[in-house]
Amino acid sequence: xxxxxxxxxxxxxxxxxxxxxxxxxxxxxxxxxxxxxxxxxxxxxxxxxxxxxxxxxxxxxxxxxxxxxxxxxxxxxxxxxxxxxxxxxxxxxxxxxxxxxxxxxxxxxxxxxxxxxxxxxxxxxxxxxxxxxxxxxxxxxxxxxxxxxxxxxxxxxxxxxxxxxxxxxxxxxxxxxxxxxxxxxxxxxxxxxxxxxxxxxxxxxxxxxxxxxxxxxxxxxxxxxxxxxxxxxxxxxxxxxxxxxxxxxxxxxxxxxxxxxxxxxxxxxxxx
Numbered sequence: 001x002x003x004x005x006x007x008x009x010x011x012x013x014x015x016x017x018x019x020x021x022x023x024x025x026x027x028x029x030x031x032x033x034x035x036x037x038x039x040x041x042x043x044x045x046x047x048x049x050x051x052x053x054x055x056x057x058x059x060x061x062x063x064x065x066x067x068x069x070x071x072x073x074x075x076x077x078x079x080x081x082x083x084x085x086x087x088x089x090x091x092x093x094x095x096x097x098x099x100x101x102x103x104x105x106x107x108x109x110x111x112x113x114x115x116x117x118x119x120x121x122x123x124x125x126x127x128x129x130x131x132x133x134x135x136x137x138x139x140x141x142x143x144x145x146x147x148x149x150x151x152x153x154x155x156x157x158x159x160x161x162x163x164x165x166x167x168x169x170x171x172x173x174x175x176x177x178x179x180x181x182x183x184x185x186x187x188x189x190x191x192x193x194x195x196x197x198x199x200x201x202x203x204x205x206x207x208x209x210x211x212x213x214x215x216x217x218x219x220x221x222x223x224x225x226x227x228x229x230x231x232x233x234x235x236x237x238x239x240x241x242x243x244x245x246x247x248x249x250x251x252x253x254x255x256x257x258x259x260x261x262x263x264x265x266x267x268x269x270x271x272x
Contacts, residue, residue, distance in 0.1 A: 004245045007220050007233060008252045012227035015256030022045045023094050025094040026101075027064030031227075031256075038197050038225045040100050043168060045161050045194070058181045060086065069104075069179045076106040093149040096142050097169055103139035104172070105260040107132045112267075143169045160191035167198050171205045179205070193196055197225060201230050229255055247271055 020035040028041040029050075036047040053061050063082050070078040083099035110132040146169045152163050163182045166169045181200050186195035191238045200219060203212035213236035219229035230253050237246035239245035247269045254262060256269075 003217075004248055007217070007230065008249065010220050010223075010226050011230050011249070011252050011256065014223075014230075015099070020049050020050060022050050022061075022064075024048050024053055024057075024060065024064075025092075025098045028259075032224075036222065036256045038228055040227050042101055043197075044094055044165065044230070046099070051186050051193075055254060060090070070241060071105075074109065076109070081108075081125070085096050093146045094147040094165060096149065097165060099171065100139045100142035100146065100169075101260070103135050103142065107139065108134035108260065108264065110135060135142075138209070140173060142175070147173075160186060160194050162193070164194045164198060168201070171201055174205075174207055176202070195223065197228070200229065204232055209236050212236050213240070227253060231261060231265070235261075238265060238269065243269060 001154060015031060016194070018031045021032050021035075021037050022028070023030060023039040023042060024044045025044050026039060026042040028035045028039050030040055030046050032046075036045065038044070039046045048056075050061075053079045058136060063086050067079045067082045070076070070082065072246060072257060080099060080101050083095055083102065087095040089097070094156050097184070103225055110128045113128045116125065147166055150166045150169075163185050167182035167186070170176070170182065179202060183195070183198045186198055197217065200215040203209075211233045212232060216229045216233040216236060220226050230249055230254065234249040234253065235251065237243075239266060246265075250262065250266055251271060263272070
């Protein structure tokens with residue numbers, strides 16, 4: 001109980017302090033005491049302030065604001081169209097990845113509409129189920145395109161960010177062998193922070209909950225990417241059946257951020 005309380009205090013500090021960095025791939029505002037962070041929504045690398053992004057690419061900032069507004073209204077179709085336009089102009093695989101996450105959220109939303117308790121809704125349930133499957137297939141297609149685009153650009157240099165985004169895509173696809181190779185490749189001084197974060201993601205996906213729990217607590221104590229790490233910490237507590245502590249962490253975390261992963265875990269815990 002003492003550890004959980006201490007980590008809740010760390011969540012408050014991270015959620016209330018630091019400056020604001022804006023993710024150029026999903027538009028999310030991230031609080032950070034440093035000049036970089038891992039995005040709390042799409043988990044890509046972030047190093048731009050609002051002023052920097054507005055000066056460099058004002059049209060992108062406007063598009064990201066449109067996406068954010070669409071998602072607030074669960075208007076997934078508009079968000080997807082906006083991403084299609086962004087990628088066609090910029091060809092950055094990070095936007096393909098961010099769009100794939102929208103498809104995953106859309107698929108999960110369709111699944112949430114399935115209701116077996118109402119009479120006469122079986123046909124409607126079938127529509128939601130088929131839509132969910134179709135949307136998840138599209139998400140996987142975009143994730144595969146992300147990996148392909150990153151590998152096709154190998155001549156531009158094997159950078160830590162490219163390795164990391166390939167890793168994230170492979171984890172979402174369930175390609176854990178390939179993800180492990182890219183995770184290992186990040187184990188270098190210049191990409192140590194990405195490697196630490198990727199380890200937390202990988203071990204969570206690989207069902208090594210004790211290791212993921214260890215890495216998430218270490219990251220919270222480090223003061224970097226605390227809100228992200230707190231989600232993984234709550235997820236690990238949930239997996240270890242420590243539901244009360246998981247709910248306490250997640251309830252505190254929800255005061256500062258909201259993303260599909262947080263929402264899905266909150267539903268499993270019965271918080272929402």
